[in-house]
Amino acid sequence: VVGSSGSGKTTxxxxxxxxxxxxxxTVTLDGRELGRLNASQLTDIRKNVIGLVFQQFxxxxxxxxxxxxxxxxxxxxxxxxxxxxxxxxxxxxxxxQLSGGEQQRVCIARALINxxxxxxxxxxxxxxxxxxxxxxxxIFHRLHxxxxxxxxxxxxxxxxxxxxxxxxxxxxxx
Numbered sequence: 001v002v003g004s005s006g007s008g009k010t011t012x013x014x015x016x017x018x019x020x021x022x023x024x025x026t027v028t029l030d031g032r033e034l035g036r037l038n039a040s041q042l043t044d045i046r047k048n049v050i051g052l053v054f055q056q057f058x059x060x061x062x063x064x065x066x067x068x069x070x071x072x073x074x075x076x077x078x079x080x081x082x083x084x085x086x087x088x089x090x091x092x093x094x095x096x097q098l099s100g101g102e103q104q105r106v107c108i109a110r111a112l113i114n115x116x117x118x119x120x121x122x123x124x125x126x127x128x129x130x131x132x133x134x135x136x137x138x139i140f141h142r143l144h145x146x147x148x149x150x151x152x153x154x155x156x157x158x159x160x161x162x163x164x165x166x167x168x169x170x171x172x173x174x
Contacts (some may be wrong), residue, residue, distance in 0.1 A: 003169035009153040018042040051111030053121040057093040065106045101132030121152045
């Protein structure tokens with residue numbers, strides 16, 4: 001999903017991610033109209049169906065990398081340090097001790113740990129150098145090849161060119 005600042009990209013992601021509701025229209029996810037679901041049902045979708053990757057990493061500063069990944073498992077009722085470490089590849093550093101690329105990999109591992117069907121990524125490479133951007137794109141390519149649906153918001157033409165489909169959002173209109 002591409003578009004200028006203020007076009008509604010992040011709002012669209014928040015609606016798809018069950019964090020916001022549309023002012024008009026309906027959103028259907030896997031045959032279920034999100035506007036008809038209660039808060040508990042929406043939480044279950046966020047917990048079991050959707051993985052979120054943000055431009056701002058939203059890591060908990062006093063938790064190690066592996067603990068930040070395990071937070072997602074905790075809410076899924078399957079806390080397993082071994083699985084979190086395997087998903088991450090490294091573990092014992094605090095976010096302040098990690099590079100931007102390493103922090104983003106922690107965010108991606110956190111989003112993937114519960115094996116979501118859909119990954120929503122809002123500017124996932126916006127804070128990264130070219131090498132780390134490519135690492136993220138490689139991860140996304142592997143996920144897509146495995147059948148995961150990825151919806152990526154980006155301003156980056158290179159990132160957009162890697163998509164199977166590009167959607168332009170202009171002042172709230174596709």
